[in-house]
Every structure is written in structure tokens, then in C-alpha cells.
Amino acid sequence: MSAPIIKIDGISKSFGTFKVLDGLSMQVMPGEKLALIGPSGSGKTTILRILMTLERIDSGHIQVDGEQLYHMERNGRLLTADERHLAKMRQKIGMVFQLFNLFPHKCVIDNVTLAPMLTKAMPRAAAEKRAMELLDMVGMVDKAKAMPAQLSGGQKQRVAIARALALSPKIMLFDEVTSALDPELVDEVLNVMRKLAAETDMTMLLVTHEMGFAHDFADRVLFFDRGRIVEEGKPDEIFRHPKQERTQGFLKKIIAAGHRV
Amino acid sequence: MTQWSGYFGLILQGALVTIELTLMGSVLALIMAFLAGLGRLSRFFVLRALATAYIEFFRGTSIFVQLFWAYFVLPFAGISLTPLQAGVLALGLNVGAYAAEVVRGAIKSIGREQYEACTALNLGRWQAMRHIILPQALLVMLPTFGNNAIELLKATAVVSLISLADLTFQAQVVRSQTGNTLVPFSTILVIYFVLALLISWGVRSLERRMARGLDGVRV
Numbered sequence: 001m002s003a004p005i006i007k008i009d010g011i012s013k014s015f016g017t018f019k020v021l022d023g024l025s026m027q028v029m030p031g032e033k034l035a036l037i038g039p040s041g042s043g044k045t046t047i048l049r050i051l052m053t054l055e056r057i058d059s060g061h062i063q064v065d066g067e068q069l070y071h072m073e074r075n076g077r078l079l080t081a082d083e084r085h086l087a088k089m090r091q092k093i094g095m096v097f098q099l100f101n102l103f104p105h106k107c108v109i110d111n112v113t114l115a116p117m118l119t120k121a122m123p124r125a126a127a128e129k130r131a132m133e134l135l136d137m138v139g140m141v142d143k144a145k146a147m148p149a150q151l152s153g154g155q156k157q158r159v160a161i162a163r164a165l166a167l168s169p170k171i172m173l174f175d176e177v178t179s180a181l182d183p184e185l186v187d188e189v190l191n192v193m194r195k196l197a198a199e200t201d202m203t204m205l206l207v208t209h210e211m212g213f214a215h216d217f218a219d220r221v222l223f224f225d226r227g228r229i230v231e232e233g234k235p236d237e238i239f240r241h242p243k244q245e246r247t248q249g250f251l252k253k254i255i256a257a258g259h260r261v
Numbered sequence: 262m263t264q265w266s267g268y269f270g271l272i273l274q275g276a277l278v279t280i281e282l283t284l285m286g287s288v289l290a291l292i293m294a295f296l297a298g299l300g301r302l303s304r305f306f307v308l309r310a311l312a313t314a315y316i317e318f319f320r321g322t323s324i325f326v327q328l329f330w331a332y333f334v335l336p337f338a339g340i341s342l343t344p345l346q347a348g349v350l351a352l353g354l355n356v357g358a359y360a361a362e363v364v365r366g367a368i369k370s371i372g373r374e375q376y377e378a379c380t381a382l383n384l385g386r387w388q389a390m391r392h393i394i395l396p397q398a399l400l401v402m403l404p405t406f407g408n409n410a411i412e413l414l415k416a417t418a419v420v421s422l423i424s425l426a427d428l429t430f431q432a433q434v435v436r437s438q439t440g441n442t443l444v445p446f447s448t449i450l451v452i453y454f455v456l457a458l459l460i461s462w463g464v465r466s467l468e469r470r471m472a473r474g475l476d477g478v479r480v
Contacts, residue, residue: 105396105400
């Protein structure tokens with residue numbers, strides 16, 4: 001059995017007096033597809049944001065791919081990570097946002113080629129060739145020269161996925177990537193993610209309210225409430241036979257709200 | 262009958278000086294605006310303090326006094342400037358201080374999600390600023406920059422006080438030689454107004470060009 005690619009060890013995080021994460025520990029194996037579910041404010045999105053270094057932790061340790069994320073070892077001592085260490089660690093991780101966060105002043109292909117050209121000094125020709133492969137995978141080749149404002153939400157999100165993939169991360173974080181989409185556009189994005197899961201061995205962490213998708217997609221489901229993992233297990237166990245009362249209550253509410261399971 | 266054609270020649274010469282001052286002053290103001298605007302957003306206290314001191318000083322004192330300092334006081338420190346140099350320096354530094362706040366405000370107006378996308382794509386601070394934030398912020402700055410440029414144009418009139426032969430100076434000359442106030446001052450009124458219109462029009466068309474594609478309608 002190989003070592004976990006993500007090892008979270010007793011992390012806490014507060015926003016003001018509100019404790020979002022409370023001594024949370026979890027591990028993710030390489031290539032694992034993980035779904036994080038739970039009510040809003042339960043801390044699941046915060047975990048993704050912490051892994052992407054968009055939020056700092058108050059205490060605890062995180063290891064990514066065998067190295068400390070927020071600390072660095074110097075002469076046997078553990079120091080707070082500097083910007084260079086964080087930049088090195090960020091190469092391992094990519095993220096797709098709920099609101100796409102495309103660069104509105106750049107056309108689709110420039111959105112995808114920008115980071116590889118700037119952060120990996122990739123020549124334009126190579127970056128564009130790779131970008132076209134990725135845009136082909138997400139079905140957006142014919143929109144390569146379009147501006148983001150001309151795209152539908154689903155198209156924007158597919159471009160955002162290609163943009164994150166262009167840096168070839170080992171770990172991909174998906175933060176409610178279909179929550180801002182019109183219902184009829186959700187499937188085109190989920191299909192891309194299915195394809196991605198089938199064709200690559202990337203580790204994928206997914207925060208979602210699409211319970212049906214989480215059920216089919218994930219190897220393991222974590223149910224969060226109030227900054228802690230209340231229950232975890234195979235999708236069938238969590239969705240069909242939840243043991244904890246809070247999990248049962250949450251799933252009941254979600255189904256009542258019309259989500260598919 | 263007064264020889265008006267010769268006097269109009271004088272006023273046209275003055276117009277050229279005013280245009281020259283406005284252009285050179287605007288270039289200096291633009292440079293100062295970005296230096297001080299970015300300086301105010303710097304991580305480093307010293308840069309922030311320097312930028313803030315510059316902005317507050319030049320906004321808080323009169324352009325008139327600044328010009329007299331540049332022309333009459335600096336020579337005591339061994340720096341002698343021509344009237345044109347002193348005019349460009351005072352105008353550029355003065356308007357640059359206002360425009361610096363425009364730069365800062367525009368950069369701050371770019372949403373947090375753009376910065377987060379930059380972090381997620383591992384862009385460095387300067388890379389993010391140069392390729393993502395500034396190009397979008399520039400569009401926010403432009404209309405107010407147009408205002409600043411028009412303010413600068415009108416402020417050029419003070420350089421006539423250090424004997425630089427701009428529009429206002431020449432109008433005074435014509436007035437004293439002909440005893441007529443209405444004609445020369447109506448003429449320069451119109452010329453200032455036309456120059457200001459040109460600036461408005463230039464900035465608006467620049468804005469249109471830069472906004473192309475952002476609204477999803479035009480490409």
C-alpha cells in the first residue's frame with residue numbers, strides 16, 4: 001500500500017469567532033476520488049481553499065505529496081513556509097472555482113496558455129498545442145478564440161477545467177463547480193469530470209451538492225458538519241445506509257430540495 | 262482697426278505651448294500615478310510611506326505654490342529649470358498625486374476571485390499584477406484619467422505666471438497691447454474648450470477599444 005498524497009493532521013481554522021475547522025484530520029490516497037458533502041458552513045470548501053493556499057491554517061499540519069505544505073524543514077527544524085516554498089507546493093495542486101474565475105480580458109486559449117508560459121517558461125507554440133489538446137478534451141476547441149463573456153456558464157467552467165489542467169497538477173480541487181450553472185448546463189461539466197476521472201490517475205477532491213454525481217463519481221464520501229468529519233465511507237454506505245443521525249437528516253433535506261441521489 | 266491676424270498668430274503660438282505642456286505634464290503625471298499608486302499598495306512600509314507622503318503633499322498644497330517653488334526656489338538648491346521644465350514638473354507631480362489614487366482605487370476594485378485564480382495558477386505577485394490585474398484595472402482608470410488630463414490642461418494656465426508664453430499668457434499680451442479683453446479671452450476660452458473636447462474624445466475611443474470583447478457583444 002502506497003503513502004497518502006494528502007495528509008491532514010489536526011488542523012483548525014477560525015474566521016473571527018467562528019470556528020470553521022476544529023482539529024480536523026484526514027488522508028487521501030493517490031488517485032483517489034473524494035466527495036466532500038455537508039451543509040454550508042461545515043468547512044468543506046475551506047479545506048479546498050486551505051489546500052490551494054488561499055486560506056492559512058491556525059494550527060495543525062498538512063502534508064502534500066510527501067512534503068509539508070505550510071512548513072518547511074531547514075536543518076531539522078520546522079519553519080513557516082515562505083512564498084517560494086508555497087509556489088513549489090502549488091505546482092502539485094490545481095483548483096476549479098464555483099464562479100469559474102476566468103480572466104475576462106483574455107480569450108479562451110490565452111486563459112489556458114498564460115500560466116504554463118509564465119510559471120513553467122513553456123514556449124508559446126508548445127503551450128498552445130497542449131491547450132488545444134485540453135480544449136479538445138473539454139469540447140471547447142471551436143471556441144478557442146472566443147472571449148469568456150461570449151460563453152455560457154457551462155462552457156466557462158469547461159475552459160476553467162482546461163486552464164487548471166494545463167499545469168498538470170497531481171491533485172485537482174473542484175469547489176462546487178456546478179452550483180452556479182443553470183440546471184441544463186450541469187451535465188456537460190459533470191461529463192468532462194467523468195472523462196477526466198476515467199482517463200487520468202489524478203487525485204480529485206470534490207465539494208458538491210450533486211449527490212447523484214458524488215455517488216457515481218467518488219471512491220469515498222466524507223460528510224462534514226461543524227468543522228468535523230461526522231461520517232465517511234463508500235458512496236453506497238453513506239447515501240443508502242447513513243449511520244449518523246446528522247447525515248440522515250442532511251440527506252433527507254437535500255432530497256426534499258429536489259436533488260437527485 | 263486692430264491688426265487681429267497678427268494677434269491670432271500669437272495666440273496660436275500660445276496654444277502650441279499649452280498643448281506641449283499638457284502632453285509632457287500628462288506623461289509625467291502618468292508615471293507618477295503608477296509609481297505612487299502601486300507604492301501605496303506595496304507590502305513594504307517604506308514604499309507605502311513614501312507614496313502616501315508624496316500624494317498627500319502634492320494634493321494638499323496649491324499648484325500655484327508648487328510652480329513657484331519649482332521655478333524660483335529650486336535655483337537656491339542649485340537646480341535651475343527653464344519655465345517649461347518647471348511647468349511640466351509642477352503640473353506632472355500635482356496631477357500625478359490625484360491620478361495615483363485613481364490607480365490605487367482601480368486596482369482595489371478588481372475582485373478577489375481574480376487574485377485567487379492567479380494564486381491557484383501559481384502566478385507570482387508581479388506576474389498577476391502585470392498580466393491579470395493591471396490590464397483590467399486600466400479600463401477602470403481610463404475615464405478618471407480623462408478627467409485628470411482635462412484638469413491638467415486647465416491648470417497649465419498658471420504657468421503664465423512664470424512668464425511661459427502659453428495661451429493665457431498670450432491672451433494677456435494681446436489684451437495689454439490692444440486694450441481689448443473680449444476678443445482674446447473669448448478666443449482662448451474656445452481653444453481651451455476644444456482641447457478639452459479632444460481629450461474627452463480621445464479617452465472615450467481608447468476606452469471603447471480596450472473594452473472590446475469584455476461585454477460579450479463586440480469582438
